[in-house]
Amino acid sequence: MxxxxxxxxxxxxxxxxxxxxxxxxxxxxxxxxxxxxxxxxxxxxxxxxxxxxxxxxxxxxxxxxxxxxxxxxxxxxxxxxxxxxxxxxxxxxxxxxxxxxTRDPRNIARKAVAYMRSTGIADHCLLTPELEFFVFDDVRFDQRSNEGFYHLDSVEGAWNRGRVERPNLGYKPGSGLGYFPCPPTDSLLNLRSEMAQRMAECGIATSAHFHEVATGGQCEIDLDSQSLIESADQVMMARYIIRNVASRAGKSATFMPKPLFGDNGSGMHTHLSLWKDDEPLLAGHGYAGMSDLGLYAIGGLLKHAHALCAFANPTTNSYKRLIEGFEAPTKISYSRRNRAAIIRIPVSGASPRSRRIEYRCPDGAANPYLLFSAMLMAVLDGVQNKIRPGDPLDKDIYDLQPEELAKVPTTPRTLDASLDALRADHEFLLRGDVFTPDVIDTWIWYKQALEIEAVRSRPHPYEFTLYYDV
CATH class of the missing domain: 3.10.20.70 (Glutamine synthetase, N-terminal domain)
Known part of the structure; x- marks a missing residue:
């Protein structure tokens, strides 16, 4: 308008x-x-x-x-x-x-798009985010000088199978077994449908919604492809709608990456494609139907993977999701099928227009304007410098010998490590004045001073289990 x-x-x-x-x-x-x-x-x-x-x-x-x-x-x-x-x-x-x-995230996204067009490589970058989140029925947490705790509850949580509910009907998905069950095990179908309907009324198209893998009310709603700025706008509006629909139903929705110990965390897998004159640029005759440009784009994402985690996984809690054993993408590699790789090339039909890159690292704590901008800048760097991505990871990582597995680099284990990587590798973000040195410095300062140090300086509840009687 x-x-x-x-x-x-x-x-x-x-x-x-x-x-x-x-x-x-x-x-x-x-x-x-x-x-x-x-x-x-x-x-x-x-x-x-x-x-x-x-x-x-x-x-x-x-x-x-x-x-x-x-x-x-x-x-x-x-x-x-x-x-x-x-x-x-x-x-x-x-x-x-x-x-x-310069510190307005939406302005950074606008500059990223302008820079992409100035290179002549592409005139559109389309992004398709998958929003994963938990819906809880009771949430309590606090941190004081003499206590620190959190308590989460869900009527469908596996830990409540034995609770006296008068009646307890038993339809509670087990840990890691929440993927795709029908109601009544999927007790949140109507709630998600209302979320999707409210999104449609606000001009946000969705492609699917379903119960995710974890117990305790994990859900996913997938958005349709939009250009970079519009996609980031829609992520923010969708989060707003999801939280408010849940609240009206007497529930609480969270995009925190890893609220539950011992179960899957929530990601925000993001699909990316590049277009010029309405023609797809990623499709070709290479690996998994990719063009040389598409493989260079993957090369850029892999080269800068550690630094990108500072925006894709921007909380201390993010790295409790990026661990082995919970389907999280921890291998800095690419594959057409292996979901342990941080980049997947989805099997999505023969049409060149459907060819895309799925970047699986991000989680729901990410600022979408900064994340999408950083992704695009890494992709452009890969294309401009013809960065080859190396060999794909098509084997099951659990079948690899230890010496083979050791050769596959992994995502950082902490937010501290990601920020160190960003400090050492951010020149690609400064091109076109998209990110400025002030933005990079402020981001690192904020995360270290107000998050990492804040968590580091407080006793952790599990430390009492480990050390109280030391």
Whole structure:
């Protein structure tokens, strides 16, 4: 929509409130609201000022002011508010220069697309995210000086098979056995269907939804392909819808990568394809039907795999998912079938238009604007420098001899290690001024100071099991 069309819709739908949303640095949607009659055509040009110092990872208190500039093409009526409310995603501008703010994740994504087009390699990058998440019925956690705990519960959790529920009907998927059961074992079908319906009403197309492998309410909803910025926008709106539909049903949805010990974690596998003049660029006659350009793209993702984990797996909890034995992608390799490889080339029919790369590392904690931008920059580096990906990993990793397995590099074991890799390998992200040195430095500082050190300095509950009687 144009600004005039947004204002017309406000009148037609009798909207009373306009909700302005923007992405903070770590990857959480922020918002504030204004009366609908305060929105004018000038607002779309001039923006609205707000305090950027209160947003995590942004301005210092002595230079706090920033502008939100609403983007009319993102306008939609919120399906959850009591009063008719129109929401818009905003870009962030500097109030003095009126230039895009360099730490605005959506701005970074816009620059990544512009850089891709400037290279002449492709004019479109399509992304297809798969959203995995848990739905719990009771969530309690706290951390104080004298206690630290979490407690999660789900009516379908395998740990509740023996609970007195009067009646306990027994339909609770076991650990690692939650994939594709029909109701009543899949107790969340109706909830997921409502989530998908609300997404459709908001213009977000989905291709499938189902119960995932873990017990305790793990679900997946797959989105359709969109261009990079639109895909990131839709990921954020889909997360918003999933959380609110769950909350209305008296449940809690989380995209935390590994909330349950001893069971599968939640990823955000992301499919990528490149296009030019409406022609697919990844299809060819090489391995798994890939073109040379497609294999170079894979080479770029593999070369920068350790650094990419800093954006694909951006929490300390992410690395509790990236361990052996739970179908997590831990091998820095590619394959047409092996899901232990971080890159899979899906078997998706003979049409060249269906050829794509599935990057399996990311999890739901990722900031999609930063993740998708970093993925694209790695792909472009691979194409520009004709980086060969080496041999594929088509063997079952459990059949490999120890000496063979030792030759296959693995994903980092900690967020600390990923940040070290990003510190050593980020030149490819700086091309076209897409990521700036300030963005890289701030990301590393924030993650180390406010997450890694915060977790490191606190006693872990399991340490009491190990050491209390030492």
């Amino acid at each position: 144009t600004p005039k069309e947004v204002l017309a819709q406000i009148r037609q739908r009798e909207v009373t409130t306009v909700d302005l949303r923007f992405m903070d640095f770590p990857g959480v949607w922020q918002h504030f609201s204004i009366p609908a009659d305060a929105l004018t055509e000038e607002t779309f040009e001039e923006g609205i000022g707000f305090d950027g110092s209160s947003v995590v990872g942004w301005r210092a208190i002595n230079e706090a002011d920033l502008l939100v500039v609403p983007q009319p093409e993102t306008a939609l009526v919120d399906p959850f508010t009591a009063q008719p409310t129109l929401t818009m995603i905003c870009n962030i501008h500097d109030p003095i220069t009126h230039q895009d703010y």
